[in-house]
Amino acid sequence: MKIAVCMKQVPDTEASLRVRKDSLWIDEEELTFVINESDGYALEEALTIAEKTGGEVVVFSLGGERVREALRKALALGAARAVHLADPAFEGGDALATGRALAAAIQAQQFDLVLTGSQSGDAGFSSTGSVIAGFLGWPHAWLVMGLEVEDGKKAAKVTREMESGVNEIVRLALPAVIEVQAGINSPRYASLKGIMQAKRKEIAAVTPADLGLGAEEVGAAASLLETLAVFFPESGKGAEIFEGDPADCARQLVEKLRKEARVL
């Protein structure tokens, strides 16, 4: 099977964030970037399937120069090659613009399956995967906790996590776009040999023109969504912190929930 994995590079969750001066995004200076958590699980799922069924995994990512480090790590983990949507014109886009560009890059090659994470750790729109599926006209599943490619590789059976602890199993005809949840597997560590081999693997940089897209169809220029402000909300007024003996705190909490919030 030939599997595409779409990955986003996001700020390390251990980092403390500051809002950028123009208040339109966080200040990325001095931040460490890592592969988005659920995308890492998507990559592991793809590598496992490719090892079982034969075939290759190709990773895709959109963003500036720093994104190459995430792609290199994916290559070290076992992906065969990488495609970097590297042109500055790609940047600053909403999920629609980003999804369109990724779909075009994926369409340029023949894939049986597209895997990605269910949500990014920074913007968190959870929509890029569905946009990709829409542009490709492929079936799509979100919040996937189990994935099994059926014999003959014509369909995939996926277990989805729904609200209130209910799960469902659905079958999708392949090719399809599947968005996995963090925790679906145990991602491997990059072996030192893998890291050394990754040096010789290809990271192909592509531009909008390479994908048959005009500059107005990608990035900020093509976004229908405009960011007005990014800020830390003020600590809520009326927040009350109970301190002291846990049992005593619990008693006070229950009392408040009964008498003031009236939810119990």
Place this chain on the structure above:
Amino acid sequence: MSRFAGVDFLDIDSLLTEEERLVRESVRSFVDDRIVPIIEECHREARFPIELLPKIGELGLLGATITEYDLPGLNNVAYGLIMQELERGDSGLRSFVSVQGSLVMYPIHTFGSKEQRDRWIPPMAAGDAIGCFGLTEPDFGSNPAGMLTNAKRVGNEWLLNGAKQWITNGSIADVAVVWARTEDGVRGFLVEKGTPGYTATDQHGKFSLRASITSELGFQDCRIPAENVLPKTVGLKNALMCLNQARYGIAWGALGAAMDCYTTALEYSKERKQFGGQPIACHQLVQDKLVWMISEITKGQLLAVQLGRMKDENRLKHQHVSLGKRNNVWVARECAKLAREILGANGIVDDYPVIRHMLNIESVYTYEGTHDIHGLVIGQAVTGIPAFNPPTVQAQAAAELTTDKTR
């Protein structure tokens, strides 16, 4: 669970290649996921986490600088970063990897025959076979040249007699690289587990490196087949070459322990509140300790990177390695002490890693060449005068005689 975000005050990362950073990240994740959660318990129970070996082998941490046998062939900076991350986990674990890679696989790879290499390098790289290194003896630590362990050629075999002490991995080793006096000088022997007359007894009562195994080895008329001599060993210098490899790794490893102490103390100082709800980090005396730590760690990092680059260019001399080992282990020892002070009473319990690092570093401070002996090595390099041996008894007597005559 919180992950280690690294210590990099001076953008040392910009001195590293992408590949070196990837190696560090991979080992860092492994240490965070697999070692940090179990290490305090291992330390309490004086247990070496042998169950981690297959994973350590799979990652490629054993013999990582070797290029043959499908091994990673890393450069020395990447190797150093592995040691740093492992020792951030625990000095005992780093000691295991140092011994396996630098003290056993290295001499087999460098001084061994093709048969010896074929037989031992692949299983040792995978973690399927364990090695130990026998040089130190009960009465010969800083002065290995005085060793009593000896081997006599008898027909097609060698007869090995003697004892070795403070041997990491001793009782779990499948093969021991043992250095013994012969008619042709000191040579290295591969002594296999199960050889009649070969015993390994664990050292108990250790307050340091408790998550690592330390043993005493005994050899009583052990018959060692001639093909088990490391053919290219021709003197004590070969054993010292092994130690140079390991000491280089310690210069990096000690920084890992120092970083763990520093980050623990830093976090603690920002959260621990005293005197009107203020974090103790706002006190000048606490800041002074943190500043000392970050300053010395940063200098240690620059030193380690330079040592690595020089080693990659084959320009590194043993006195440079002495400088690195001596300085960075001292820094780690001081950082452990300062971090312990900042943590107050919490610094003496194993809810925090500081006291464990502090105890571990006591071993690291005097093993692989004591702090003082490394000082004498550097002293000799700069003055040209070896200050290791005080005058011998005969020389003293002769000197006194001369004094008498002049009277």
